[in-house]
Amino acid sequence: MNAMAPVPLPEPWQGETYHGRPTLKPAEFDWKVATYIAVQGVAGAAQLLAGISRTEDPEDRDGLASRARALAFAGSIIAPAILIGHLKTPKRWYNMLRIVRPQSPMSWGSWVLTAFGAASFAAWGAERMGWRRAADLAQIPASLAGAGAASYTATLLSTTSNPLWAAARAPLAAQFAASSMAGGAAAMALLQRSAGKVESARRLERLSAAALGAETAASMMLSDAQRRAGVSAPLKKGPPALLHKAGAQALGIAAPLVLRALGRPALASAAILIGSALLRQAVLRAGDESAKRPLDSLGFAREVRR
Amino acid sequence: MDGGLINRGAQEAERTAGARIEPGRSYGFFTDTTLCIGCKACEVACKEWNGLPADGDMRLSGHSYDNTGALGAETWRHVGFVERLDDRPGEMKPFQSNWIMFSDVCKHCDPAPCLEACPTGALFRTEFDTVVVQQDICNGCAYCVPACPFGVVEVSKADGKAHKCTLCHDRMKGGMEPACAKACPTDSIQFGALEDLIPRAHQRVEHLHEMGQDRAYLYGAPGTPGATHGIKKLNAFFLLTERPEVHGLPSEPVRPAPRAQPSLLAGLGTLAGLAAAALVFGLGSRR
Numbered sequence: 056m057n058a059m060a061p062v063p064l065p066e067p068w069q070g071e072t073y074h075g076r077p078t079l080k081p082a083e084f085d086w087k088v089a090t091y092i093a094v095q096g097v098a099g100a101a102q103l104l105a106g107i108s109r110t111e112d113p114e115d116r117d118g119l120a121s122r123a124r125a126l127a128f129a130g131s132i133i134a135p136a137i138l139i140g141h142l143k144t145p146k147r148w149y150n151m152l153r154i155v156r157p158q159s160p161m162s163w164g165s166w167v168l169t170a171f172g173a174a175s176f177a178a179w180g181a182e183r184m185g186w187r188r189a190a191d192l193a194q195i196p197a198s199l200a201g202a203g204a205a206s207y208t209a210t211l212l213s214t215t216s217n218p219l220w221a222a223a224r225a226p227l228a229a230q231f232a233a234s235s236m237a238g239g240a241a242a243m244a245l246l247q248r249s250a251g252k253v254e255s256a257r258r259l260e261r262l263s264a265a266a267l268g269a270e271t272a273a274s275m276m277l278s279d280a281q282r283r284a285g286v287s288a289p290l291k292k293g294p295p296a297l298l299h300k301a302g303a304q305a306l307g308i309a310a311p312l313v314l315r316a317l318g319r320p321a322l323a324s325a326a327i328l329i330g331s332a333l334l335r336q337a338v339l340r341a342g343d344e345s346a347k348r349p350l351d352s353l354g355f356a357r358e359v360r361r
Numbered sequence: 362m363d364g365g366l367i368n369r370g371a372q373e374a375e376r377t378a379g380a381r382i383e384p385g386r387s388y389g390f391f392t393d394t395t396l397c398i399g400c401k402a403c404e405v406a407c408k409e410w411n412g413l414p415a416d417g418d419m420r421l422s423g424h425s426y427d428n429t430g431a432l433g434a435e436t437w438r439h440v441g442f443v444e445r446l447d448d449r450p451g452e453m454k455p456f457q458s459n460w461i462m463f464s465d466v467c468k469h470c471d472p473a474p475c476l477e478a479c480p481t482g483a484l485f486r487t488e489f490d491t492v493v494v495q496q497d498i499c500n501g502c503a504y505c506v507p508a509c510p511f512g513v514v515e516v517s518k519a520d521g522k523a524h525k526c527t528l529c530h531d532r533m534k535g536g537m538e539p540a541c542a543k544a545c546p547t548d549s550i551q552f553g554a555l556e557d558l559i560p561r562a563h564q565r566v567e568h569l570h571e572m573g574q575d576r577a578y579l580y581g582a583p584g585t586p587g588a589t590h591g592i593k594k595l596n597a598f599f600l601l602t603e604r605p606e607v608h609g610l611p612s613e614p615v616r617p618a619p620r621a622q623p624s625l626l627a628g629l630g631t632l633a634g635l636a637a638a639a640l641v642f643g644l645g646s647r648r
Contacts, residue, residue, distance in 0.1 A: 064586055064604055064612060065576045073441060073609035074424040076431060080515055082507035103636050104644060112645040119644055143501025143521030150481035150500045158618040160625075161504040162480035202636075206628030214621040215507035216474065216614075224620045228628035236635045254646035262639050269631060346507065349609065356510065356611030 068357060072349040079216060079352045081343035087141040089339050091134050092208040093238065093332035095168070096231065098130020099205030100239020102175060104259075106198035109191055117255040121182060122246045124190075127201060128179040131172040134204075138168075160211040167207060171200035205235035208335075212342065218355040219289060219345035220338075223280030229273035231335075234307075237266035238331035241311075241324035248321055260320055263327055267308050274304075286351045289344035295337050302333030372536030377543050380553040382533050387471075387490035387555040389528070389596030390542060391562045392464050394608075395569060395577065396549035399426060399462035403438040406544035410529065411437065432465055434517035437526035438541050439465045441608055463608045464550060466541070467492070467513045467526035468581060469596035470614075475525075477618050478508035483523070490555075490596060491528040499523050510592075510614035528597075555596060559583070562600060569600075576602040580610065591616030 072078070105123035108115070115121055139148040152169065156162035177193035209231035213224035220227065240263035247256035281287040290296050307330015314323035345351055374380050382388065407413065413435045422428045425442035432439045445459035473492045476484040483499035486492055494505075494514070501521040505514045514525040529539035537543070542552035551558060559582050569577040581587035581595030586605060588594050592614055605612045 064578070065602070066604065068604055068606055068612065071604065071607050073443070073607065074422075074427070076424070076609060077512065078609045078611065079512040080433075080506050080509070082503060084503070100632075103632065104639065107636060107639050108644050111640070111643055117645040143503065143516050144499065145501075147481075147498075147500035150483070150498055151502070153498070154480070154482040156477070156480060156482070158477040158621070159480050159504070160621055161478060161502060165480055202629055202632045206632055207625065209628055210621050210624040211504075213624045214617045215478070215504075216510040216617055217507045220507075221615075221617065221620060224624035225627035228624040228626075229631040232628040232631035233635065236632060240639075252646065255644060258642065258644050261642070262635070262644070265638055266635050269635060273631070342507070346512075353606045353609075353611055356613050356615065 068353070070350060072353060075349060077347045077352070078349050079218075079346040081346040082215070082217065082339070083343060084339050085141060086336060087137050089336035090332055091137040091141070092231070092335040093328075094130050094137065095134040095208065096205045096235025096331065097238040097242050097328070098127045098134060098175075099171065099201035099203070100236045101130065101243060102127040102171070102178075102194075102197045102201030103205070103236075104239060104243055105178070106194050106201075109194055117247065117252045118250060119243065119247060119252070119255055120194075122250070123243055124175070124179045124182060124194075124197075126242060126246065127197065128175040131168075131175040131204075135168055135172065160207055160214050164204075164207045164211055167200055167203040170196065171204045174200050205239070206232040212338070216352075216356075217342045217346055218284070218286040218348075218351045219281060219342045222284035222286045222355065223277050226273050226277035226280055227338075230270055230277055233266050233270035233273055234331045234334055237263045237270060238328050240266060241327035241331075245321060245324045248324075256320070260315065260324065263324065264312070264315070267311065267327070271308060285354045286345055286348075288348065288351065289341035290337075293344060295341035295344055298333060298340060299337035303330055303337050306330045307334055374533075374536055374538040374552070378538040378552045380538065380557065382489070382536050382538075384488035387596060388533065388553065389469060389491070389555050389558060389598065390466060390539070391551045391553070391558040391598060391600070392466065393549050393551070393562075393565060393600040394461060394463045395574065395600060395602060396547045397440070397462035397464055398547055398549070399440055399442055399460075400546060401429075401440050402544040402546060403464050403541035403550055404429060404436070404440060406540040407438045407526075410532070410540035411527075413437065432467070432511075432513045432515075432525075434515040434519075434524040437466065437524075441465060443603070443607055461603060461607070463599070463601075464541070464545075465608065466597050467528075468511055468587075468598070469526075469528060470510075470592050471594050471596060472592065472616060472618075474508045474510055474592075474617050475505035475514050475523075477616075478504045480504065487530055489528065489530070489533055491530065491533075492596075493527045493530050494523050494525060496522055496524075508617055510611055510617075512609075526597075555594075559598075562598065565600060574602060578602075580605055586612055587614060589613040589615070591619060
């Protein structure tokens with residue numbers, strides 16, 4: 056029976072909806088989820104930077120690996136706590152670890168977070184105890200889990216029926232990953248500056264600028280894909296669009312470049328971190344708008360690319 | 362070997378729906394819009410059996426006779442009303458005075474996007490091939506909400522758990538057909554084993570075509586619109602005479618799970634590229 060070709064519908068769709076009512080429900084992931092994604096991104100990227108720093112500077116003379124491990128460990132505690140706070144029945148958070156479901160980014164993401172927390176604790180703790188070998192051994196799983204934790208959140212959004220999130224899965228993931236790296240490098244640059252490691256801070260600032268460049272490129276591909284899918288309206292007009300333009304683009308990308316040119320690198324790094332969080336909040340809010348637009352959802356389900 | 366059925370002998374469902382309920386077989390609804398008279402007995406029966414509160418603030422929506430609005434945490438059957446005013450008069454079509462009623466419900470998709478999204482296993486596939494949220498496990502993560510291609514499942518503000526139609530799992534355990542199907546006075550909602558319902562639905566389409574209603578088609582039966590892009594069948598499927606969008610249904614629902622892989626690879630690839638740049642250009646001071 057499955058072999059039958061789908062029966063053609065009575066006539067082409069003329070844009071009818073059911074009384075203009077939404078056909079989907081908004082996820083209503085609140086500011087806690089946006090903050091969680093940003094903190095997790097910074098922590099995951101910091102763990103990647105710790106790994107890179109260890110291969111480059113085995114003596115850790117700049118203290119970069121040590122500080123990055125501490126930041127990543129702190130993030131691996133704070134981020135899940137924020138995430139649990141968003142659950143509507145938070146006392147049952149541990150049910151996330153009840154099963155493993157490969158089809159669900161929320162399920163395997165929970166396991167990546169758990170692994171990231173455990174490995175981050177091991178790398179940080181071993182270093183504190185003076186066990187450098189053990190710390191470096193734990194650094195490998197910590198960096199790998201960090202990469203997963205910094206990027207899976209876009210996958211979580213795209214693996215849904217939400218038109219805005221599902222329309223452009225690859226560029227959204229690239230945008231979130233680049234924003235995570237920009238935030239992680241900016242946070243480490245701040246720490247290195249406050250520790251007086253100016254040269255290391257400069258290099259981290261350059262890395263965060265490169266990441267902002269990658270984020271801008273991904274954003275352009277993303278809005279192009281969303282426009283072609285006919286779902287771009289929530290990022291064009293309205294409060295989420297304003298948040299996206301003023302928060303993510305002006306404060307998160309343009310302002311840091313200007314501040315750096317004006318010789319205010321610490322302010323630039325702070326702007327990148329705030330912009331990274333506002334980008335996630337704008338994408339979540341725009342997604343909720345998208346779900347409420349029946350022309351977007353019905354059109355997307357008709358035109359969808361496989 | 363009765364899977365815990367309370368009623369081991371004759372079942373009520375055999376008398377009311379002509380269907381014997383046995384674990385291991387697939388059950389569902391065949392909802393025929395050409396028979397619906399918009400009485401909302403299904404909505405009322407559902408609310409009564411499942412102990413669900415009334416909808417909204419008792420104001421009129423202005424959307425024909427639909428003051429229910431949409432499926433949600435506390436609304437598991439929803440009768441939609443579409444008035445085809447522009448068809449009148451003179452060329453009135455032969456069915457329902459151009460007034461199309463449609464009782465919507467959770468589709469119990471196979472595979473089910475909500476179930477595939479659920480990280481706790483609260484959403485599971487039952488012994489009757491239906492999809493149910495286990496209330497003692499759900500932690501209100503709400504990921505099933507955007508996963509659903511039909512906007513059905515919702516997290517209740519009252520208890521912080523996801524809720525939707527259970528296809529009256531408890532009644533089926535007791536050998537009874539679901540409350541909405543039993544209450545439906547015109548058999549617009551038919552309950553049964555899919556192996557019986559699907560051929561019956563195809564026969565109904567043929568019969569309607571013979572009678573002159575050539576727009577009738579099935580939505581959600583295997584190989585029909587609604588069963589598309591990785592969704593093999595909707596266990597609750599429909600007979601429609603209008604395009605699906607007229608009822609707020611997507612013409613080609615998509616299973617979201619296959620989107621994960623390209624997304625994950627793009628994210629990890631971006632991080633790998635930036636990490637490689639960091640390795641090449643260095644992060645520490647030069648000595």
